[in-house]
Amino acid sequence: MDFGTGTVIFIILAVLAAVAVLFGIVAFIYVRRRYKTARSNEALIITGPNLGDPEKDNRIFQDENGRSMKIIRGGGQRLKFFQTSTPVDLNSFQIKLTTPKVYTSQGVPVVADAIASVKIADSLDGIANYAEQFLGKKDTEIEEEVSKVLGTNLRAILSKLSVEMINNDRESFSHQVQDIAQVELDNMGFTITSFGLDDLRDADEENGYLENLGRPRIAEIRKKADMAESDAEKETRMYKAKNDQEAQQEENTRSTTVSQSQKERDIKEAEFKRETERARAQSEQAYQLEQARLNQEVTEEEMQVQFIERQRQVTLEQEEQKRRKAQADADAYDIKAKAEAEAEKARIDGEAEASIQRAEGLAQAEVIREKGRAEQRRKSSWPKRWRNTAKQQSWK
Template sequence: MVFLTEYLGASNLVPIIITVVAVVAGLAILSSIFRMWKKVPQDKAMVVTGMKKRIITGGGGLVLPVLERTDTISLGNIQLNVNTSQTMSSQGVPIDVAGTAVIKVRNTHESIYAAIEQFTGTNESQIQNSISEQVTLILEGKLREIVASMTVEQIYNDREAFSAKVQEVVGTKIGEMGLELKDFSIKDVNDTNGYIRALGAKQIAEKKKDAEIAQAMALKEESIKKSEATKEGEKARLEAQTQVSAALKEKEVQEAQYRSEQESAKAKADAAYEIQKSITNKEVIAAQMEADILKELKQKELQEAQLQVEIAREQKQTELEQRRAEKTREELKVKIVEPANADRQQKQAQADAVKYTRIAEAEARAEARKAEANAEAEAKKAEAKAEAEAIKLKAEAEANAETVSGESRAKAIAAVGLAEAEAIKAKGLAEAEAMEKKAEAYKKYTGAAMADKLIEKLPDIAKAIAEPLSQISDIKIYGGGIDNVSDNVPTVLAKVFDTVQSSVGIDMKNIVMADSLEAKTTKNVNVTGVDEVLNNSIGNNSKAGK
């Protein structure tokens, strides 16, 4: 049993052990892979040799340790300074040349293999130093060969051609080594014998000579141009003098013409001034006349406005009186007429005679007033018509005497005058018709109507008779004198009645008595056109009843 238990426990540990071993083996394999993985930057190239020859650039790859070898070479630019001293030119002149070259390993597999084969070293730095040394030697040798084939003047004056020739010769040579010459430039060309300086002096002398010749030619051309300019200036001066003389002559002719034209224009202007002055005087007179007419029209308009205000006031007063009369009639109808309806049938026969008499007299008075108003209206109408005709004739006479502009103003004035005349005409017609109607009404006045007018004035007559008594401050009475004082007003009033009867034939006493009798018998009389008379009668009857 113990053995079996131990066996079963050992059996349970086997999977765990296998798992641990697998994990350790996996980690070991991954670690080995990471160690074998080589990364190469963009500016470098790695050459792998051993099992399989290959190149890795700008990336990474697996390299088996022990079985494979790696060499790294730079693909970047390498700058080299190349100097040659005392190099003989084709003329035998020793010169010193200093230049700068830029080279690099060409980024192709063939070039990289060629470079790694020819330039040895244990690391990248040794390989780059080897490239710099060998290429510098090659450049110096080729540079000496090229200098020996050219003159000093060619080298000094045409450096671009010299650099191009160096690149052509050296580029082919180092291209076989897997390299390329990116650029070559000459920094300086010099000699210790003063040959180049002598060339400069000669050129300077030639340049000075050329400059002197050019200056002499310029002076010559300047002198020639000055002479030509002087000649042209003199010619221009003479031409200018000729033109000035011609201009002066033309100016004198023009001045004479101008003076002649000015005198002619002045004469015309004087004549035009006189004509315009006459026209202006006429216009001033016309304007003054027009102003007077306008002033007169304004005055007439003011008078017309005042008259319209007065007419409106009278119309309002008439309407007020009519309303008051209507109110009085309504009050009388309520207070007196309706209570008197019971007695009206009984006394109708007695009142008919007096009623119709009063109606006739009231109608006569109304007709007289109407005729009077018509007469006044006709008179005003005739007067307005005559005035309008006079204004119209005056405007037409003034219009015929003016110029075209005066005619327009005269027509405007005539139009205003006609409008004013029409307004005055309308007013005059109304007043004339009123006067005419009033005159006709006066013709139709009967004795009763005249008596009615006199009765209306009796209170004023009595007031005038009693007025002197009101001025007496102190009265002394002796005996029966008090009766004389109290009877003074009735006595004088009775004498007035006698005077009216003797002068116009109207018996005021009988009329008053008849009126009193009518007041006692007539209480409800309402006939269209005579409301005022009947209302007075009803009022008198009411007082008599009381």
């Protein structure tokens, strides 16, 4: 094989490869564009030929005219030739309703405002009903038709009830409207997720039925509020008075306790002072007694010394007289001398005797006098009350 033939073959293979790649890309794009998925808040409505057997696939719905559709929820589907898919939004939408003048069962003209949240039904049957009736319509057209159904049922329930029943139990009223309207909306493929009566008012302002309807209740509530307020004020005053009384009692108790404590302290101080004074008096009295005893002992010792001195003087005088007598006896050898000596001796003896007696009398008088002085000094040192007691005893 020459070089030219190899080149031709290489070029042919390259072209075939490029064609194959291009075909693959085209096929991928085609399959990618034909494969449809349904998001969590969506449903796919597939129409066209070759949808499948309705008896084997419950996602396929067919009407009496032979028209069929396939509904996909939460998955994907590859579309075949001549098949189309339409996404359906399953999110809820809100509808505000305002009724014209409606007469209640009592003949009272009222106007009601309500708010409803509506969405396409989650069931395949509901989605199929929606697709048959509303697929391809604008959202405003769909909301208008749903509003008519809700408004009609709202007015129907209003006309069957009294104003008091509607106003006093709005929850029950809302449930009645929702239950009746849901029957019709099921056939349309919708579900009411919530319904509430927003406002109920008089159709004629001069009528004032609803306003007057609340006056007795308002008056009763005001009365109860005033009574409750009065009771609360009464309880507050009673509670405050009770607290004041308890506080006063506690204050009195505290004052009594303080007074009692002060009294006990004063008594203890008085007792301590009395004991102190008594102890001090006893101490002073003991001191004075001891001092008087010591003074008396000193006086007695001094008197004893004086008495001994007197006795010594008397003894010395006696010795002197004895010496004189002995001398006189020695010198008188003769009668005259002896007589004279005897006379002298008699005289000396008489003088000595007299002197001795006089000395003894003076000593005894001195001792008695000194004892009297000591006794007088001892009594003068006694406390006054003792001296009085001593005088009384001396008088006795």
